Amino acid sequence: VSIPTDLRAERPSVSFEFFPPKDDAGEAVLMDAIRRLERARPDFVSITYGAGGSSQDRTVHVTERIARETTLTPLAHLTCVGASVAQLRNVVGQYAAVGIRNILALRGDPPRGGDGTWVAHPDGLSHADELVRLIRSLGDFTVGVAAFPDVHPESPDFEHDVEVLIRKADAGAEFAVTQMVFDASTYLRLRDAVAARRDLPITPGLMPVTNVKQIARMSELMGTPLPEAVVSRLAAVEGDPEAVRQVGVEIATELAEAMLAEGAPGLHFITMNRSTATLQVYENLGLTAAR
Numbered sequence: 001v002s003i004p005t006d007l008r009a010e011r012p013s014v015s016f017e018f019f020p021p022k023d024d025a026g027e028a029v030l031m032d033a034i035r036r037l038e039r040a041r042p043d044f045v046s047i048t049y050g051a052g053g054s055s056q057d058r059t060v061h062v063t064e065r066i067a068r069e070t071t072l073t074p075l076a077h078l079t080c081v082g083a084s085v086a087q088l089r090n091v092v093g094q095y096a097a098v099g100i101r102n103i104l105a106l107r108g109d110p111p112r113g114g115d116g117t118w119v120a121h122p123d124g125l126s127h128a129d130e131l132v133r134l135i136r137s138l139g140d141f142t143v144g145v146a147a148f149p150d151v152h153p154e155s156p157d158f159e160h161d162v163e164v165l166i167r168k169a170d171a172g173a174e175f176a177v178t179q180m181v182f183d184a185s186t187y188l189r190l191r192d193a194v195a196a197r198r199d200l201p202i203t204p205g206l207m208p209v210t211n212v213k214q215i216a217r218m219s220e221l222m223g224t225p226l227p228e229a230v231v232s233r234l235a236a237v238e239g240d241p242e243a244v245r246q247v248g249v250e251i252a253t254e255l256a257e258a259m260l261a262e263g264a265p266g267l268h269f270i271t272m273n274r275s276t277a278t279l280q281v282y283e284n285l286g287l288t289a290a291r
C-alpha cells in the first residue's frame with residue numbers, strides 16, 4: 001500500500017512517528033510500542049533520522065526491522081545533515097534493498113553546539129527540495145516533505161514557507177507532514193494557501209502531551225507556540241502526572257476532531273515511542289472500529 005494512495009483515499013490516513021532508540025534496551029521498548037500500535041492498523045509508521053552517525057545507523061536498522069518483522073508500511077526519514085550526495089545515495093540504496101519505497105526528505109537541523117546556522121556538507125545538499133529531486137532520480141520512491149504551519153524558525157515569513165512547499169512539490173514531493181501543531185487555524189492557513197496552487201496533501205502532526213516540561217522544551221526547539229488555552233489547561237493539573245496525561249489526550253482528541261472536520265487528509269501522531277496516549281486518542285476518535 002503506497003502512501004499517496006492512502007493519503008488520497010476517502011478515509012483519512014493515520015500514521016505514527018517514532019525516534020531512533022539510543023541502545024538495544026531502547027530498541028526493545030520501541031519494538032514493543034510498535035507491536036502494540038500495530039493493531040490500530042496505521043497506514044504507515046515513520047522513524048525520524050538521527051542527528052549523528054550512530055543514531056542514523058539505528059534509524060536505518062529499525063526502519064528495516066519494521067519492514068521485515070511487522071505488517072506495517074514504513075516511511076523512512078532522511079536528512080542532508082553531514083552527508084555527501086554519495087552517502088545519501090547509499091542510504092537510499094539500503095532502504096531500497098529491503099523494499100522501503102517511502103521516504104520523507106528533509107534538510108535536517110544544524111548540529112547542536114554550533115552557532116545554529118545551517119552549513120551544507122561540501123559535497124552535499126543545501127535544501128530539502130534538492131533531496132526530493134535526488135531520491136526521485138534514484139528509483140520508484142514516494143517522497144514526502146516537512147511543512148511548518150507556525151512558520152519555520154529560519155524562514156522570513158509565511159509566504160516564503162508557502163513558496164518552499166511549492167518548490168518541494170515541483171521537485172516531486174507527493175505529500176507533506178507538518179511539524180507538531182496545537183492550533184488548527186495555523187494548519188488550515190498553510191494547507192489552503194498550498195492547495196490553491198498545488199495538489200500536495202498536507203497531514204497535520206499531532207503530539208498527545210504526556211509531560212509538561214517535555215512539551216515546553218519541544219515547543220521552544222521546534223518553534224511551535226503553545227496556545228494559551230493549552231498552557232492553562234495543562235498548568236491547572238501540572239502536579240498530577242496522570243491528570244496531565246488525561247488532559248493531553250483530551251487536547252489531542254479535540255484537535256484531531258477539528259482537523260478531520262476541516263477535511264485534513266490524515267493524522268500523523270508523534271508518539272515519543274510510547275503507545276498508550278496515542279491509542280487513547282485513536283479510540284476516542286472512534287477510528288479503531290472504522291478500520
Ligand code: FAD
Nearest residue numbers: 048049077106107108109127128146152154155177178179
Ligand atoms: P528545507 O525545506 O530545506 O527548509 C529549511 C529552511 O530553508 C527553511 O527556513 C526554508 O524556508 C528555507 N528554504 C528551503 N528551501 C529553500 C530554497 N530553495 N532557497 C532558500 N531557502 C530555502 N529532523 C531530523 O533531523 N530528522 C528527522 O527525521 C526529522 N523529521 C521531521 C519530520 C517532520 C514532519 C518535520 C516537520 C520536521 C522534521 N525534522 C527532522 C526537522 C527538520 O529537519 C528541520 O525542521 C529543518 O530545519 C527543516 O527541514 P526541511 O526539510 O523543511 O528543510
